[in-house]
Amino acid sequence: MTSPVETFQLAVEAAEAYESKFVPAMFGEWAAYLVDAAGIAPGQTVLDVACGTGVVARAAAARVGERGKVVGVDLNPAMLAVAQRHRPDIEWRQADAAALPFADGSFDAVLCQAALMFFPDVAQALRELARVVSPRGRVAVQVWGRLESQPGYGPLVAVAARHAGPDAVSLLSAYWALGNLDALLPVFESTGLEVTATHTRLGTARFDSIDELVRTEVESTPLRERISDETYARILEDAREKLATFQTATGRAEVPIEGHLITALRK
Ligand SMILES: C[S@@+](CC[C@H](N)C(=O)[O-])C[C@H]1O[C@@H](n2cnc3c(N)ncnc32)[C@H](O)[C@@H]1O
Numbered sequence: 584m585t586s587p588v589e590t591f592q593l594a595v596e597a598a599e600a601y602e603s604k605f606v607p608a609m610f611g612e613w614a615a616y617l618v619d620a621a622g623i624a625p626g627q628t629v630l631d632v633a634c635g636t637g638v639v640a641r642a643a644a645a646r647v648g649e650r651g652k653v654v655g656v657d658l659n660p661a662m663l664a665v666a667q668r669h670r671p672d673i674e675w676r677q678a679d680a681a682a683l684p685f686a687d688g689s690f691d692a693v694l695c696q697a698a699l700m701f702f703p704d705v706a707q708a709l710r711e712l713a714r715v716v717s718p719r720g721r722v723a724v725q726v727w728g729r730l731e732s733q734p735g736y737g738p739l740v741a742v743a744a745r746h747a748g749p750d751a752v753s754l755l756s757a758y759w760a761l762g763n764l765d766a767l768l769p770v771f772e773s774t775g776l777e778v779t780a781t782h783t784r785l786g787t788a789r790f791d792s793i794d795e796l797v798r799t800e801v802e803s804t805p806l807r808e809r810i811s812d813e814t815y816a817r818i819l820e821d822a823r824e825k826l827a828t829f830q831t832a833t834g835r836a837e838v839p840i841e842g843h844l845i846t847a848l849r850k
Contacts, residue, residue, distance in 0.1 A: 598659070599665055605799070609787075610638050610697060614638045614642040614696060616782075616786075618723075620780070623647060627647045628647075629651065629653045629692045630654050632656055632712060634657045634675070638696075640655035640670070655673060656678040656683065657678075658679055663675045681708050686715075688715070688720075691720045692716065693715060693716045693721075693723075695722075695724045699761055700726060709771060713775040713847075718849055722849075725843070726767065727758050727762055727841065728762040728840075729841075735788070736759070742825050745821065750809070754806040764781060778847045780844075788837075793826050794819055796822075797818060798819075
């Protein structure tokens, strides 16, 4: 049996892998877009909700400078341990997005990247984002587009479904769950936020190879444990063919990925 210390250590290793693989592969690029969308400026106080290992908080800290202040909150202490190791000068707090430990109107800007789709109660989290931002402050949220709009991830999930069955779609689809803005924006409006702008853009997810892309996606979900080695090998082989158009001359994978940036003010 693993002790609580060993369990925490395994979680820290997973968080380190998130920071070294996923952040450069896709999240780093969007952190810059998100702080731009929020208009983060020198001297501001900024909250990064569900900060993970802190890529958005770090981008915000570069903008607010020494006169400003950035706080990152996340539910997962292992993510926060990695965030702290990289930037001990930023304040990191463990908290649930549904119950933020801050007074009303505490921040000039509140950011949240690639996380809203994981909250069990999206409206409650948005109410909290709206509560802790100052009256003229800005909330900026990034979510990925719908699976149907993803030029590379759509075919990848189709390959997985072909070999592993329809369950693979739900296991690989958490990321895309809030990609329909027609459904999402009314939730913002119902929680005390007035949406002022949305930008939909394509970024690029970058991996060493198509195999590395497939492994990163499949092995970061419970799908890998549910399929045999033979099925996994068939998924890899089929993905090499179906995603060949995203392979560069040097064998790397560069896959376009659609995301939305939503900015809002407190009503
Ligand atoms: C895909 S990661 C994104 C992390 C970071 N925003 C980034 O861009 O790299 C999703 C994060 O949401 C956090 N999370 C999930 N549910 C949460 C909740 N209810 N409250 C706070 N954080 C939560 C997870 O621990 C994880 O760090």
